[in-house]
Amino acid sequence: MKILVLANFGMGLYNFRKELLKELIKHNNEVYISLPNDDEYVPKLKNLGSKFVETHLDRRGTNPIKDLKLLLNYIKILTRIKPDVVLTYTIKPNVYGGLACRITKTPYITNITGLGTSIENKGIIQKITLRLYKAGLKKASCIFFQNETNLKFFCEKNMVNSKARVVPGSGVNLNHHPLEEYPSENESNNFLFIGRMMKDKGIEELLKAAKIVKEKYFNTQFDLIGGCEEDYYQQLAELNKSGIINYHSQQNDVHSFIKNSHATILPSYHEGTANVLLESASSGRPVLASRVPGCIETFDEDVSGLGFEVRNVDSLVEAIIKFINLPYSQKKAMGIAGRKKMEKEYDRRIVINAYLEEINNLVGRNEYEFIRENC
Structure with a gap:
């Protein structure tokens, strides 16, 4: 055939x-x-x-x-x-x-x-x-x-x-994205964004939120992975130089970045179903995502992830800070809960x-x- x-x-x-x-x-x-x-x-x-x-x-x-x-x-x-x-x-x-x-x-x-x-x-x-x-x-x-x-x-x-x-x-391929050991409690809070650098992925809100959070929580790290499809090159370069973010451009292997992160952030305006959230959860990482279709289904609120209002910098900042202040054991438990959800539903x-x-x-x-x- x-x-x-x-x-x-x-x-x-x-x-x-x-x-x-x-x-x-x-x-x-x-x-x-x-x-x-x-x-x-x-x-x-x-x-x-x-x-x-x-x-x-x-x-x-x-x-x-x-x-x-x-x-x-x-x-x-x-x-x-x-x-x-x-x-x-x-x-x-x-x-x-x-x-x-x-x-x-x-x-x-x-x-x-x-x-x-x-x-x-x-x-x-x-x-x-x-x-x-x-x-x-x-x-x-x-x-x-x-x-x-x-x-x-x-x-x-x-x-x-x-x-x-x-x-x-x-x-999600559960074998390609196995449950990984959660990063050490003594490390900084490493947040990961994977996606195209474009407005509809919420990149503008994320960059603004990163600036606000870094002013108060110096040991927080924001890693961004993805090709730049819209005119954000200069802004990304400036924020990268100042240490607000670490921009890694397009990467063939995202799993190693997921493994080293404490949580994945996706402030997208719309999704079918966000693959990056599935892969992160499968690897045992909590997810922070906008409350839009295609994202909200991939996590359980306060169990495997945290939601925030779409196109809303204040709501995003609130979710990030809430996660930072969670006990280490709860962050780790959220990751395990996400993995179980992927095994059962995705x-x-x-x-x-x-x-x-x-x-x-x-x-x-x-x-x-x-x-x-x-x-």
Whole structure:
């Protein structure tokens, strides 16, 4: 069987979905990956056994001519490969890949990885995006949502005409992110942020909060990891030089940073399900996150993490200081509680089995057995 995967970014595909790809490849399927040619993760995905299809895609652009070219390119790819099923992730592959599948009458399964800025911000862009999304989702065999709030939003907008189900984000590989020993009580409080340096990730609130906290708690450390997608280079450099933060840019290995941290902070404005929170909790680290869908589900308040109000520096500062002043034993216990939550609710096998079940339904036979061992 031929399976085509449409995505816009190799890093997410490799880091969060390689176990699904490996499972599909293990069953002697031809798995094709559609990505831009300059994506650094293409060689890694090919090494898994997948076949690469070059696709020109502007992840954040809104040029209608380029988007029309993307649609035509997808139709060309589908016509050439003739896949039995297509898996789509993120907005543009979901929309234009879905439209291409409708035109070519190809079965497809869509994953709503989050609403995104174009939908979160009300206005003409939101209206256009919703219309396109509705067209792209119309004939999907199944639509996976990563939280109940996103599913409810799409239903209220009358955008769900297909089977829909909620999965726990991308899940977390419990073996790749094992429970780590908690850092020593005598060390400073090390907070970790992992994500793109952009407004919607709450980077502005985090930088302001770091300044305030460092004035009172000198032994507190803020480590930031991630590529800079918006114009924060100068600000990051200045704060790094002054010792307010430690900016490490993009890193291939985030687990070592998680291991050395006392807690992870994510002040994001919106998420599907925040992978960084899953990986941190799986490693036994408490999480501090904004109370928005995609974050609030990943921790239990005062048990495995602390929440704060989104876009609110004062609330973020309050949560950070509250955590700093917690007894060491309670911080450690929060990390262990987070690990247990991941084992029970967010094991990546849950997501993989959901895909295998839907593909089984599409092909009309039990092509795949559910996986029961850890990934």
